[in-house]
Amino acid sequence: VKRIVLLGALVILATVPLWVGGTYYVNITSQILFYAIFALGVNVLAGYAGLVSLGHAGLFGIAAYAGAKIMNDGYGHVVVIAGALALTLLAAAVFAVLALRGTGLGFVMITVALGQIVWGVAYRWISITNGDNGIAIRGRPSPLGLSLTSPASFYWATLIVFLLAVTSMAVFVASPFGASVRGTRDQPRRMNALGYHVWMIRFLAFLFSGFWSGVAGLLYLYYNQFVSPQTVALTASAEALLMVIAGGTATLLGPIAGAALVVIVKNVASAYIERWNFVLGAIFVGIVVFMPEGLVPGTVRRWRRAMAALRPRATAAG
Amino acid sequence: MNLWVVLAVNSITLGGLLFLLSAGFSLIFGLMKIPNLTHGSFFMLGAYLATSLIAHGLDFWTAAIVGGLMVAAFGGLVERLILRRLVNAELAQVLVTLGLSFMIADVCLMVWTGDPIRIATPSALRGATSVMGLGFPTYRLAISLIAVVFAVVLWALLDRTRLGAMIRAGVDDPAMARVVGIRVSRLFTIVFCLGAWLAGFAGVIGGPILSVYPGLDQEMLPLALVVVILGGSGSLLGSLVGSFVVGFLYNFGQAMFPELAYVVLFLPMLVVLVVRPQGLFGRQVA
Numbered sequence: 019v020k021r022i023v024l025l026g027a028l029v030i031l032a033t034v035p036l037w038v039g040g041t042y043y044v045n046i047t048s049q050i051l052f053y054a055i056f057a058l059g060v061n062v063l064a065g066y067a068g069l070v071s072l073g074h075a076g077l078f079g080i081a082a083y084a085g086a087k088i089m090n091d092g093y094g095h096v097v098v099i100a101g102a103l104a105l106t107l108l109a110a111a112v113f114a115v116l117a118l119r120g121t122g123l124g125f126v127m128i129t130v131a132l133g134q135i136v137w138g139v140a141y142r143w144i145s146i147t148n149g150d151n152g153i154a155i156r157g158r159p160s161p162l163g164l165s166l167t168s169p170a171s172f173y174w175a176t177l178i179v180f181l182l183a184v185t186s187m188a189v190f191v192a193s194p195f196g197a198s199v200r201g202t203r204d205q206p207r208r209m210n211a212l213g214y215h216v217w218m219i220r221f222l223a224f225l226f227s228g229f230w231s232g233v234a235g236l237l238y239l240y241y242n243q244f245v246s247p248q249t250v251a252l253t254a255s256a257e258a259l260l261m262v263i264a265g266g267t268a269t270l271l272g273p274i275a276g277a278a279l280v281v282i283v284k285n286v287a288s289a290y291i292e293r294w295n296f297v298l299g300a301i302f303v304g305i306v307v308f309m310p311e312g313l314v315p316g317t318v319r320r321w322r323r324a325m326a327a328l329r330p331r332a333t334a335a336g
Numbered sequence: 337m338n339l340w341v342v343l344a345v346n347s348i349t350l351g352g353l354l355f356l357l358s359a360g361f362s363l364i365f366g367l368m369k370i371p372n373l374t375h376g377s378f379f380m381l382g383a384y385l386a387t388s389l390i391a392h393g394l395d396f397w398t399a400a401i402v403g404g405l406m407v408a409a410f411g412g413l414v415e416r417l418i419l420r421r422l423v424n425a426e427l428a429q430v431l432v433t434l435g436l437s438f439m440i441a442d443v444c445l446m447v448w449t450g451d452p453i454r455i456a457t458p459s460a461l462r463g464a465t466s467v468m469g470l471g472f473p474t475y476r477l478a479i480s481l482i483a484v485v486f487a488v489v490l491w492a493l494l495d496r497t498r499l500g501a502m503i504r505a506g507v508d509d510p511a512m513a514r515v516v517g518i519r520v521s522r523l524f525t526i527v528f529c530l531g532a533w534l535a536g537f538a539g540v541i542g543g544p545i546l547s548v549y550p551g552l553d554q555e556m557l558p559l560a561l562v563v564v565i566l567g568g569s570g571s572l573l574g575s576l577v578g579s580f581v582v583g584f585l586y587n588f589g590q591a592m593f594p595e596l597a598y599v600v601l602f603l604p605m606l607v608v609l610v611v612r613p614q615g616l617f618g619r620q621v622a
Contacts, residue, residue: 116606138598139598139599
C-alpha cells in the first residue's frame, strides 16, 4: 500500500505542470519544492540532532551569493554549482565548529550571531555583494542542452533535485549514522559512554544539513536569478525553522508539508494583506501554543483520538 | 575635536545603552533560561511609545520612565500568558519570542510608519560640556552616567537586598529555592518585567542618538546577544564589560573597516567562544 501511495504521489508531483494550469501555480510549486529541500536540511539538525539553528539562511545565502559571484565572473554552470556548494560546505564546517561549542540555547544564540554576520557582510560589504541592491545573474543552466527557462522545465529540474534530497534523507534516517545522530540528541552522555564521538556525529550532521541548505540556496538563485541581503536575514532563518516546526520535527513528511504551508500562506497572504510578517509571527505563536509537536504529527494524533473516540460507540451500537 | 576622542565617546555611549539592554536580557536568560528574542523589540517599542508620549506633551524623562513601564507591563503579560506555559521547552520559547518580535515589528511599522523618528534631546542636556579642555556632547555624557548609575543600582539590588538574594538563589538552583519557600514563579515575572523595563527605557534614552526606525530591533538584538555571549549570561559585571567592549568594537570597527564592521564585532565573540565558552565572567554550568 505504501508503495502505491508513494508511486501515486510521484505521478502527481511529476505531472503538476500538466494539470495545475497557469505558470503562476507551477512557479509556486517550484518554490515549495526548493524550500522543502531547505526545510529538510534544517530538519536534520533541528529535528534529528536536536540542535536548533537560526543561522541556516546564512548557509542558504552563501550558496546563492557564491553562485551569483562565480557566474558573473564568467564561469560555466558546472563550476558555479561545484564552487558554490564547496564554499557552502566550507562555511558550514566553520559554522559547525563554532556553534557546536554550545548545545541547546547556546547553540541557538551562536547560530543567530553567525547568521547576522553573514547578513552584515551581505549588506555592508558593498564591493563584493553590491549591498542592498543585491546581485542579478543572467540565466538558468541548461544541463544536457535542455533549457530550464520555462517554468515547467525548471519545475521538473527542481523536482529531480527534490527527489534526490528526499531519498538522501530517507537513507540518512534509516542508516546507522542517522540512528547515531538521534542517539546524540536523546542521550548524548550515553552515546559518549558507548564510544561514539558525539561531537563528530553532530559535526557531520551539520555538514549534511548545510549541504542541502546550499543546494536549496542555489535553486533559489536560479529561480529568482537574483539574490539580496533579504535572503539571509534572520526572518529567512526563522521561516525555515517555522516550516520544520509547523510540519513536525524529525519526520520526513513534516518539513515538506511545512514548506508547502509557509509558501502558500506567504503567497496568498501577501496577495491580500501587506502584513505578512505579522501573520508569520502569529502562526509561530499559534503553532507553539496549540500544536507544539507540529501539524503532521498533531493531525495524526487528533485523527487517532477522533477515531478512538468513535470506536467504542461503534461497538456499543453493534 | 580629535576623531579618536569622538569615537571613544560614542563607544562609551553605545556601551551604556547596550548595558541597559543586555543586563535585562542576561538576567532573564540567567534566571529563567529563556532566550528572549523579543528584547530588541522591547527596545524599539519603548522608543516608539515615547515618541507618542512626547507628542502628547510629556517631557522626555517622564516619557522614558512611562514608556519603559508600558513595555514592562507588556513584557509581564507575555511572560504570564505565554512563556509561563513553555517552561523548559527551549525550541518553543525561541519560536514564540521570535514570532512575537515579528508581530511587534509589524505593528510598529503600521502605527508609526516606516519613516525614522528622532526623539529630541532634552533641552537641559543640549550642547557640549568641556572636560579637561575638550568639549563633549552633554547628552552622551549623561547616558554614560545613567548607565553607570543603573549598574550600581542593579548591583546593589542583586547583591545587597533580600530580593536580590532570592534572585541569585533562583539563578543558582531554582528547585532548592522553591523548597526554602522562595516564590520563584513570582520572581520570574518580576525579573522579566525589570528586564523589559530596562530595554524599553534604554530605547527611549537612545532615541536622541539612534532615532527610531523599523529594523532597530533586529539591529540591537544581535548586539545584546554578543554582549551576553562575551560577558557570560547571568553576570552583571559580564554585561557591563561586554557592553563596553561591543560599544568600542562597533564604533571603531565602523570607522576603520566600514564594510566589515559586523565581522569586527563578531570576531572577539568567536574567540571567546572557542577559548571560554561560558563567557568572560560566566560560571561553568554543568
